[in-house]
Amino acid sequence: MKKIEAIIKPFMLEELKEAMNSIGVQGMTVSEVKGFGRQKGHTEVYRGAEYVVDFIPKVKVEIVVAAEMVDTVVNAIITSVKTGKIGDGKIFVMPVDSVCRIRTGETGKDAI
Amino acid sequence: MKKRLLAFLLITSCLCGFLSPAFAEEGLGGPPSDEAVVSQVAPAPAPEPVADSAGTVTGGAADVVGVTAGAPTAEELASMGQSEPLAAKLADVVGHNRIAINMVWVMVCGFLVMFMQAGFAMAEGGFTRAKNAGHTMAMNFMIYGIGILGYWMCGFAIQMGGVGGIASLGGAGVLNSEFVVTLFGKDFGLFGTKGFFLSGTYDVAVYAIFLFQMVFMDTTATIPTGSMAERWTFKSFVVYGFFITALVYPLYANWVWGGGWLSQLGKNFALGHGHVDFAGSSVVHMTGGVAALAGAIVLGPRLGKYKADGTPNAIPGHHIPMAIVGCFILAFGWFGFNAGSTLAGGDFRLAVVATNTMLASAAGAFSAMAYMWVVYGKPDISMIANGFLAGLVAVTAPCAFVDSGAAVFIGAVGGILLCMSVFFVERVLKVDDPVGAISVHGVNGAWGVLALGLFADGTYGDGLNGVKGTVKGLLYGDSGQFMAQVIGTVTNIIFVFVVMYVFFKVLDKIVPLRVSPEMELEGLDQSEVGVTAYPEFNLTKTHR
Numbered sequence: 076m077k078k079i080e081a082i083i084k085p086f087m088l089e090e091l092k093e094a095m096n097s098i099g100v101q102g103m104t105v106s107e108v109k110g111f112g113r114q115k116g117h118t119e120v121y122r123g124a125e126y127v128v129d130f131i132p133k134v135k136v137e138i139v140v141a142a143e144m145v146d147t148v149v150n151a152i153i154t155s156v157k158t159g160k161i162g163d164g165k166i167f168v169m170p171v172d173s174v175c176r177i178r179t180g181e182t183g184k185d186a187i
Numbered sequence: 188m189k190k191r192l193l194a195f196l197l198i199t200s201c202l203c204g205f206l207s208p209a210f211a212e213e214g215l216g217g218p219p220s221d222e223a224v225v226s227q228v229a230p231a232p233a234p235e236p237v238a239d240s241a242g243t244v245t246g247g248a249a250d251v252v253g254v255t256a257g258a259p260t261a262e263e264l265a266s267m268g269q270s271e272p273l274a275a276k277l278a279d280v281v282g283h284n285r286i287a288i289n290m291v292w293v294m295v296c297g298f299l300v301m302f303m304q305a306g307f308a309m310a311e312g313g314f315t316r317a318k319n320a321g322h323t324m325a326m327n328f329m330i331y332g333i334g335i336l337g338y339w340m341c342g343f344a345i346q347m348g349g350v351g352g353i354a355s356l357g358g359a360g361v362l363n364s365e366f367v368v369t370l371f372g373k374d375f376g377l378f379g380t381k382g383f384f385l386s387g388t389y390d391v392a393v394y395a396i397f398l399f400q401m402v403f404m405d406t407t408a409t410i411p412t413g414s415m416a417e418r419w420t421f422k423s424f425v426v427y428g429f430f431i432t433a434l435v436y437p438l439y440a441n442w443v444w445g446g447g448w449l450s451q452l453g454k455n456f457a458l459g460h461g462h463v464d465f466a467g468s469s470v471v472h473m474t475g476g477v478a479a480l481a482g483a484i485v486l487g488p489r490l491g492k493y494k495a496d497g498t499p500n501a502i503p504g505h506h507i508p509m510a511i512v513g514c515f516i517l518a519f520g521w522f523g524f525n526a527g528s529t530l531a532g533g534d535f536r537l538a539v540v541a542t543n544t545m546l547a548s549a550a551g552a553f554s555a556m557a558y559m560w561v562v563y564g565k566p567d568i569s570m571i572a573n574g575f576l577a578g579l580v581a582v583t584a585p586c587a588f589v590d591s592g593a594a595v596f597i598g599a600v601g602g603i604l605l606c607m608s609v610f611f612v613e614r615v616l617k618v619d620d621p622v623g624a625i626s627v628h629g630v631n632g633a634w635g636v637l638a639l640g641l642f643a644d645g646t647y648g649d650g651l652n653g654v655k656g657t658v659k660g661l662l663y664g665d666s667g668q669f670m671a672q673v674i675g676t677v678t679n680i681i682f683v684f685v686v687m688y689v690f691f692k693v694l695d696k697i698v699p700l701r702v703s704p705e706m707e708l709e710g711l712d713q714s715e716v717g718v719t720a721y722p723e724f725n726l727t728k729t730h731r
Contacts, residue, residue: 120563122570122623123610124501 076171076187077145079152081136082108083164087156088134094155095138098147101187104137114161133164139171141184236359238390245357245391246286248278254285254533286357288532290391293356293399296527299520300402304331304409306516310576311413313510314569314622318710319417320505320720326412326421330428334405337432340384342404343397345437346445348379350396355531358392365446373455375448378441399527400440403471406524407436410475413624414483415700418490418707421715423698427691431478435686439679440470449678452671453654459668461652462675463643465540466528468584468635473679476629480618481687486700488619490707499613502621507568514572518548521579525586536587536647543586544579547598551578554602562606573609573623574602580631581638588643588658597638601631633676640672 083091088105095103109130116129140148149166157163176186239245252261259267259278268275308327315323349365352358364381367374382388385397408431412424442449443464453461464470493499504510526541555574559567578598585597608626612618618625641660648658659665691700701707706714713719 119501119503120565120567121501121503122567122613123559123563123606124499124613126501126503 076139076174076184077142078169078171079136079138079140079145079148080167080169081138081152081156081164082110082133082166083136083152083156084158084162085132085134087158088136090155091136091152094151095148098151100138100140100144100148102138106135106137108133108135112162112165131162139174139187141187236361236363238361238388238393239359240389240391242391244359246283246290247357248275248282250282250285250357251278282357285533286355289355289530290395292532292537293395293527293530296523297395297399297402299523300399300406300527301331301520303402303406303517303520303524304328306513306518306520307406307409307413309513309516310510310572311409311416311513311622313506313508313513314413314504315416316502316710317505317721317724319712321712321718322421322710322715323412323416324720325716326416326419326424327409329425330409330412331405333425333428334408334432335401337429338401338404338437339397341433342437343385343400344380344382345378345434346404346440347396347400348381348383348445349376349441349447350379350445353392353396353530355529355534356392356395358390361388361390361393365441374451376441376446376451377448378438379445396530399530400444403467403524404432404436404440406467407471407475407478408432410472410624410628411479411482413622414479414618414620415486416621417711418486418701419482420699420702423694423700426694426698427482430690431687435478435683435690436470436474439474439682442678443470443675449671449675450652452674453652453667457667458671458674459640459665460648460654460658460671462636462671462678463588463639463648463651463658463668464584464636464675465587465639466525466583468580468582468632468639469675469679471632472580472583472628472635473632473676474683476625476627476632477680477683478687479620479624480612480629481684482691482700483618483620483625485688485691485695488617489621490704492619493617497617499619504569504621511568511572514575517576518579521548521583525583529587539590539647540586543582543589543591543594546591546594547578547582547586547601548575549578550595550598551575551581551602551605554578554599555606556602558603558606570606570609570623573627574605576627577601577605577631580628581635583632584635585639585642588639588647588660590644590646593638593642593644597635597642600638601634604630604634633680636672636676637669640669643668 081091109132111130116127116131118125118127138148145168149168152166173182174186175182248264251258252264264275264278304327308324311327312320312323347362350362352360362379362381364379365376366378366380367376382393408428441447443462444450449462451461452458489502491500492502521544522541525544526537529537529540552571552575555577556566556571559565559570578601581597581601582594586594589597605623605626608630609623612620612625620626639660641662643658643660643663645657645659645663649656651658659668661669694700702711702715
């Protein structure tokens with residue numbers, strides 16, 4: 076099993092969710108996060124004085140799937156949220172040791 | 188028209204016995220219209236007026252004399268009493284109703300102005316940071332309570348204790364004691380001495396004018412909470428609250444509205460109608476703005492406001508939507524502020540006043556938007572909101588004396604002045620004013636009273652401050668009026684700045700004005716008022 080963590084633009088969440096539905100992903104966890112990448116935030120002007128927004132609002136989506144699904148999911152995420160402009164985000168894939176469904180006690184793939 | 192007004196006044200004063208013998212002899216004084224304030228010093232009139240606490244005597248036949256073109260004269264009323272007793276009785280009811288309309292207008296407008304406190308709280312709260320939101324709102328809230336008590340104890344008596352009667356509200360004229368010094372053979376009214384704790388003034392008209400004047404005063408008192416936000420100790424704020432509401436504001440207000448010396452510049456020195464300020468560009472807003480400047484200088488800038496080289500950092504407000512709603516509430520209340528200052532629902536000039544008020548706010552917002560867009564590339568909403576208020580402040584003095592074109596011009600200049608002033612205060616004076624209070628209220632307050640001295644077009648204000656004729660500005664031929672406006676402006680700046688600066692300096696030695704740096708960095712909510720405005724949000728700072 077693998078966990079896929081995607082940091083995306085907040086307004087692309089709906090597209091991502093539709094894409095996941097269409098490939099049969101059963102669930103996801105979404106959080107509002109802030110951060111920066113290579114563009115290092117941006118400068119704004121408030122009342123005539125500049126200020127730097129260091130951390131830009133993003134959405135983090137966490138999805139756990141069976142290992143063989145990873146490429147499909149990653150490709151679907153890229154296709155659904157890519158704008159081609161700076162700040163589209165990143166996808167991280169990492170191993171998951173175990174999963175347990177709290178209600179039934181199921182473990183492993185059955186619990187995903 | 189003029190003769191009728193005079194007759195009305197003289198007869199009314201005889202009937203009610205609330206004006207001084209000196210006034211009656213001179214036969215000069217008169218209200219701006221049949222409905223406005225009679226400002227008169229009254230040195231010990233023979234029969235002490237009886238307060239009407241039940242409201243059963245106020246408003247009667249005397250109040251119909253000369254009110255409209257077809258209204259009866261006092262002689263007609265007197266003779267009618269014998270020949271047509273029913274008509275005389277009806278005249279009594281008509282007079283009562285006239286005062287009733289005026290009373291309701293003054294009350295409702297007073298309630299509108301009271302609601303401006305909510306506007307100030309939201310505007311100042313929104314333009315400051317989330318970590319200080321509880322503290323900023325607490326100051327805006329408590330200045331209302333402190334202001335009422337301070338004004339009741341002392342402020343009202345100093346401001347209005349010698350005003351005489353308010354013709355449009357009837358009443359017995361129990362506010363009849365002004366402290367006057369005589370210089371160069373002229374009387375200089377300095378402060379009123381009747382009505383401390385409202386004692387001896389248990390009268391419906393006095394209570395009405397107390398409520399109306401109190402909410403105006405509180406507008407002044409809440410202005411410095413903006414320029415001094417995010418770093419001011421609550422303890423010293425409370426002391427400040429009593430000081431400005433009980434002493435500083437009432438003194439200047441007495442000089443302009445309470446029959447004091449600035450209002451008599453016309454009568455004594457032939458300078459137009461004396462310092463004229465219809466609804467308070469100088470009395471209310473400039474006083475608040477100048478006090479805000481003195482306070483912000485003594486308090487110093489917020490931590491992190493200036494870089495080591497002295498260039499300012501932006502510290503964005505945390506809740507722009509709340510601030511904008513606050514500005515709308517202020518604009519709504521401002522209709523009470525300006526149109527209510529006719530003190531009479533029967534003075535139809537209130538329609539002109541309200542429309543001018545509306546137009547100036549639009550012009551101020553628009554010119555500020557244009558300025559920010561052209562100079563800084565984006566229409567900064569916080570500056571537009573300030574420009575909107577700047578237009579309102581600027582038109583507050585002249586709103587009754589100009590037409591729509593002048594109102595738009597005055598508002599538009601106000602918006603530009605606001606932008607230039609904000610940057611001047613921040614970059615040249617290096618004074619940190621989080622919400623722009625100094626520029627909105629101080630600078631535009633001064634512009635407002637000067638604009639009156641320029642653009643007053645002579646359509647209104649007949650007999651104001653005891654001077655015959657209407658109010659005319661410099662462009663309409665009365666340079667004396669402009670001089671009076673300049674004197675009033677300079678007096679305000681010097682008096683309020685010196686008194687407030689010294690007060691804050693002395694207070695700082697006794698009750699420190701500034702919170703500790705640790706508290707300031709953490710936010711004032713917990714340390715100063717014991718409650719965090721947004722306990723369920725993680726207030727991570729994501730900008731610098």
